[in-house]
Amino acid sequence: MKRTAMELAALASAAMPGLDIVQAAASPDDPRAFDSAIVTDTDNNHWRVRAPRNSQAAFRLETEIQVLSGFTPAIRAHLPFRVPSVAGAVQIDGLRTFIYHQMPGEPVDLGTITHAETQTIDDIGRIIAAIHKLPSAVVETADLPAYGAEQSRARLLSELDQMALTGKVPADLLRRWENAFEERQMWTFIPRVVHGDFDETSLLIDRNRAVGVTAWTDLHIGDPARDFMWLASTGSIEFRDAVISAYHRHMDLPADQVDLHLMRRAALAAEFSLGKYLMSGIHASDKDVIAEAQSMLRDLSADVDYTGGHDIGQQFWEPVAPPEPLVGNDERDAEAEAEPAVWSEYEPAENATQKDFDDDTETAQAQLTVEPDATQDTESASTEIPEESAETVSGPDQPDDAVEHTPQTAREDSGAELIVHSLSEDDQIIRHDVPQPAAEDEDTQPISWKVVQENLRRD
Incomplete structure (x- = not known):
């Protein structure tokens, strides 16, 4: 059941006794997983309330709390962006709702951010590079998974086999993805700390500067290309290239460590996510999700047939x-x-x-x-x-x-x-x-x- 902004404000008051809220407004979030709102108290302080809509979303929120606890004051001080901090929590129907200190800035839609100023684009590249340079202890402290390059490839192949068994994925997409997974040269990346859910909705922009990152529910060690999936959705090649260029500049890697196949794997992950969405609907027995996923897969198949799609070939x-x-x-x-x-x-x-x-x-x-x-x-x-x-x-x-x-x-x-x-x-x-x-x-x-x-x- 979806909670309104006023209901979330009431949960915030329950989590933080003495909090006098005077205003509440809905906040953008994953509508299938969370209800979110920004509430304002009498001292003009802003708080973000995030409530899970199901047990899977609740698990993701609990994971995020573990992740944020691994960001020690020393680590936070060296980051070029702000990370959320938890102010309180309340449990309703076995699921915990969390209240965070609201950070400056707000998400900007993809169409707007592609026309961002040069400084904003440089900020985005610097932020992703800083995430990929995080110490592995942040992941280990939260007891989160770590996958090597070959493990990542093997897991994706296993997921592909499961998709093929459903008979709901177009055969040309299955062949296309399998060929990409079998290309060994493409899977020789160096595993890094990965945000895992990075896109324009998790990026906070304030006065043309990228200042914060939210949604730390999928942090892990794995393929850095995952944090560039969102770029595969933009129609601005100039914006994509500028972000990647800024990222490499701030990573400052030796020439032999430059990931030549980064965006190819990112484009592959973006396509493959439609198959994962289908599987989530099948596991939840959600006919609406299954139908929507199949429609998107058919559209992708037609687009690949007509335009060739993204370059994820061999x-x-x-x-x-x-x-x-x-x-x-x-x-x-x-x-x-x-x-x-x-x-x-x-x-x-x-x-x-x-x-x-x-x-x-x-x-x-x-x-x-x-x-x-x-x-x-x-x-x-x-x-x-x-x-x-x-x-x-x-x-x-x-x-x-x-x-x-x-x-x-x-x-x-x-x-x-x-x-x-x-x-x-x-x-x-x-x-x-x-x-x-x-x-x-x-x-x-x-x-x-x-x-x-x-x-x-x-x-």
């Missing part, structure tokens, strides 16, 4: 700026010696942005390069792979240790060439666009590949 793309086109008849016949600038996967450039080291929706194991030869007929141009150089391309059905790829190229309509990189046994990228030194022979002279192609066409 390819690891490396964007490369195309070379400048050559002009003039003499220059058309000259071979391009300058190599296009490449963003290195493990060496972000100074003042790097999301494109430099973390565009998880577009990064890949391929490069895009443009042929400078303007005289060659595009339709007749082709590239063949010698049979003796072909290797086994790894796929989802192959064992983990068989990670050898065929350096292959493919011509697209735009004239671009896709160069697929290989992975070494220790999962390091081997670039195939860099020419390997060949043994020199006194009788061998450099041969123009262009001349060879022309001879082949004449023959």
